[in-house]
Amino acid sequence: MPTDRTIDSVMLKYLGNEFRTVNAQLPRIRKTLNELLKETQPFVLLHDGGRHFFRRRELDYLAEIISSDECSTLMLPIIFEVGSGRMEVIVRSQDPTQAKVFAAILDIPVDSKGGMIRISRIQLSILRKKLQTTTLYVFVP
Amino acid sequence: MARKIHVTRPTKIELTRLKRRLKLASRIQKIVKDRLSILIMEFLQTVRECASIKENLLGQYDQAFRSLLVTEGYHGRALVLQEILLARMPFEVQYLSRNVAGVRVPLFELQEIEQEKLQTELSGCSSAMCEKTGRLSRKCLETIVDLSERQKTLELLGSEINKVKRINNALEYVIIPGLEETIKYLTMKFEERDREEADRLKRVKLLIEGRQAYAY
Numbered sequence: 001m002p003t004d005r006t007i008d009s010v011m012l013k014y015l016g017n018e019f020r021t022v023n024a025q026l027p028r029i030r031k032t033l034n035e036l037l038k039e040t041q042p043f044v045l046l047h048d049g050g051r052h053f054f055r056r057r058e059l060d061y062l063a064e065i066i067s068s069d070e071c072s073t074l075m076l077p078i079i080f081e082v083g084s085g086r087m088e089v090i091v092r093s094q095d096p097t098q099a100k101v102f103a104a105i106l107d108i109p110v111d112s113k114g115g116m117i118r119i120s121r122i123q124l125s126i127l128r129k130k131l132q133t134t135t136l137y138v139f140v141p
Numbered sequence: 142m143a144r145k146i147h148v149t150r151p152t153k154i155e156l157t158r159l160k161r162r163l164k165l166a167s168r169i170q171k172i173v174k175d176r177l178s179i180l181i182m183e184f185l186q187t188v189r190e191c192a193s194i195k196e197n198l199l200g201q202y203d204q205a206f207r208s209l210l211v212t213e214g215y216h217g218r219a220l221v222l223q224e225i226l227l228a229r230m231p232f233e234v235q236y237l238s239r240n241v242a243g244v245r246v247p248l249f250e251l252q253e254i255e256q257e258k259l260q261t262e263l264s265g266c267s268s269a270m271c272e273k274t275g276r277l278s279r280k281c282l283e284t285i286v287d288l289s290e291r292q293k294t295l296e297l298l299g300s301e302i303n304k305v306k307r308i309n310n311a312l313e314y315v316i317i318p319g320l321e322e323t324i325k326y327l328t329m330k331f332e333e334r335d336r337e338e339a340d341r342l343k344r345v346k347l348l349i350e351g352r353q354a355y356a357y
Contacts, residue, residue: 025243043237046240050240053237124182136240137241139176
């Protein structure tokens with residue numbers, strides 16, 4: 001089960017040098033969907049000391065989309081990497097569950113190439129509409 | 142016209158430091174611009190949601206009011222008033238927070254109160270009309286909570302957009318041009334110094350050559 005209690009490698013990249021301040025809203029640790037479903041008030045701690053709460057309705061929705069096995073591998077919140085000058089956002093993950101979630105919401109096949117899922121800005125707004133609390137942004141230059 | 146940043150000592154170290162600052166400022170500006178575009182996207186989305194919720198709420202109000210009038214007409218005003226006074230909040234509103242591109246916005250979660258659930262439906266009155274009115278008013282209440290969350294989010298996102306815009310403008314029109322201007326000034330100063338140095342060396346060379354020729 002990927003419930004690592006340390007900062008995962010995906011986020012470690014975003015927290016180097018000056019970007020630590022810009023990306024202070026990143027979670028300290030991510031939790032699996034299963035873990036969050038068990039909590040009465042599901043939340044994650046952020047680097048700026050705050051808490052990011054999840055909407056129960058969204059968690060239930062995600063649990064409906066994916067199988068129970070995948071619930072224990074899907075790390076939340078899902079992080080959208082926003083890069084400058086790019087017309088798309090990137091989701092870095094080795095786990096195919098996120099691609100499955102996006103495919104179900106967007107109703108189109110979404111594939112992960114080299115551990116990266118590319119999403120256009122138009123699709124991003126659709127995803128954000130459905131997953132308001134289960135996704136977060138990270139900014140890279 | 143960009144203003145020149147005051148440089149205490151026009152040295153090469155200072156120039157390197159300024160170049161590093163310029164690079165960092167440009168990178169930060171790119172991030173700020175991205176953040177601004179994301180915040181605007183979120184703001185517009187929230188505006189659209191707000192509009193649709195408001196429209197929805199107006200429809201619900203209309204239905205609830207009609208139902209209340211019918212109930213009042215059937216049971217009498219006194220009974221309906223009594224039921225309204227007896228009714229309790231059907232749920233608790235939990236004030237939580239979520240993060241949208243670095244902005245902490247509210248998240249209202251409704252939590253059912255099980256034991257009091259029955260009291261929320263106009264309890265003394267068991268007619269279908271009373272129940273329907275109770276159900277419709279509860280729906281309205283839920284939508285109001287939802288709307289208030291969006292409205293507050295809108296307000297917070299709006300003020301953050303203003304802040305980020307100001308930062309972006311400061312970087313774009315003051316800091317980066319200022320740094321560029323200073324770098325240009327220092328570069329020109331060093332070039333001038335180099336030219337003077339080369340000129341001086343030439344003069345010295347000529348002087349030495351002249352002396353050597355005179356010596357012979």
